Amino acid sequence: MAEDDKFDGMFLAMAQQHDGGVIEVIDTFFNFLARKTDFYTGASEIDTEKLIIEKFKKYQKKAFTEHDRKKVEYEEADRKKKERMRKKEEEERKAKAAAAAEPKIKELTDEEAKKLEEKLANNDQKKEVDNKEEKTEDDDEEEDEKDKGKLKPNAGNGADMAKYRWTQSLQEVEVNIPLGLKVKSRDVVVEWSKRKIKAGLKNAPPILEGELYNDVKVEECNWFLDNGTTLVLALEKVNQMEWWSRIITSDPEINTRKVNPEPSKLGDLDGETRGMVEKMMYDQRQKEMGLPTSDEQKKQDVLKKFMAQHPEMDFSKCKFN
Structure with missing residues (x-):
């Protein structure tokens, strides 16, 4: 020392x-x-x-x-962060422009469907889309059995814990840790890997320590002191299509069904994923109204065309799924 x-x-x-x-x-x-x-x-x-x-x-x-x-040092870190945000916004702008030129609904091949399932695995994205339709205040009070006891998200789609507060977007998680006094960066300890984190003051028990909810991009993560009294951690997610239910696995979970998806509209998704999700939304609405999905409609259209081309055939005893 x-x-x-x-x-x-x-x-x-x-x-x-x-x-x-x-x-x-x-x-x-x-x-x-x-x-x-x-x-x-x-x-x-x-x-x-x-x-x-x-x-x-x-x-x-x-x-x-x-x-x-x-x-x-702080100004340089802030400059780099703004530059990364600028690049992200530019990429999102290009993705939105490309998506706008694509049809709202497109057919999925078996390969595309499998790819979508893998991309949305282990997250509640589909549930959020399916449940995004109109809800009354009574609906908000009702919870599935598995969601009972979970915390309600704060205004930043995270949670206010005893020793820190965290918020999130689909791309990034931000953790604010009050230190109780004004310190220098040399008084702070911050360590992270792809799945673990440790943060607090030197020569004192860590304020935040444990296994992260999911993987982060280590090279894109950063931290700084806000006014010398608050330690701010910015963690970039690897899977940018899911809401975290907690920062570390030992923390209580939030109910991700009640996350406000405003920061991550469909327009924020890349063109391919957006088309897939829009198709899912369309099919879900069709099912709720008792109408055929896009795949079922296509099959019916093909069958009608075939029947029209072969009026001599008797289809009255045929069963079609």
């Missing part, structure tokens, strides 16, 4: 017990010097004040140097 960091754990632990912040910590420290040492009486008053001012200026200079360095 570096010499500068040797007592950080003790000082941070002490600081967390002072609701009044830094001023209260300083008051406690000088109170200790007055009661338990000869700091004030062991030298002249002038020498004591000179020593205090000398040390104050020494670390004031270091503090401003570190502040400027972190400001540049």
Whole structure:
């Protein structure tokens, strides 16, 4: 451990017990010097004040140097994040333009259907689409048996936990962790892999630690300090077609059926997936009205054409599925 960091754990632990912040910590420290040492009486008053001012200026200079360095670092991280968002928006704009040129409904081959099932596996996307139709307030009160006891999502489609708050879109998860005091980035520990995460203060138990709900793109994840008092984690999902029900597997789950899908309209999907989902929506509405799906309609049309071409044949005893 570096010499500068040797007592950080003790000082941070002490600081967390002072609701009044830094001023209260300083008051406690000088109170200790007055009661338990000869700091004030062991030298002249002038020498004591000179020593205090000398040390104050020494670390004031270091503090401003570190502040400027972190400001540049944060601005660079923010610039990169905005650039990534700009590229995503450009890709989404192109995807929307391409999708707009495609027919609203298209037939699925067996291969395409299988591909869609694999792409939507282990998520509630289809359930969200199927259940997106009109709901009354009474409907909101009724839950499936398996959803009972789950948390209701917050305004950001995540949850407000005891030690942190998280929100999500289909593409990204953001976690806000209040630290209780103002710290520097060197006082923070953040570690993650494709499926695990650990975050908190140095020399203290982690605030967030465990196995992630699903895989993240490690190279696209980042973190920063908001005003020095809140640790913000931005995690990019690998599967960008599902809602997470929790951040780590040991947390209570939210009810993803009650997630507000506003941040992820159909227009946000790529053209191929959008066409598949729109076909599913059309078929679901047809079933609810007791009407044939697009596949069934196609079969009926083929059969009618065949019957019209062969009026000599008797189809009265034939059964067609």
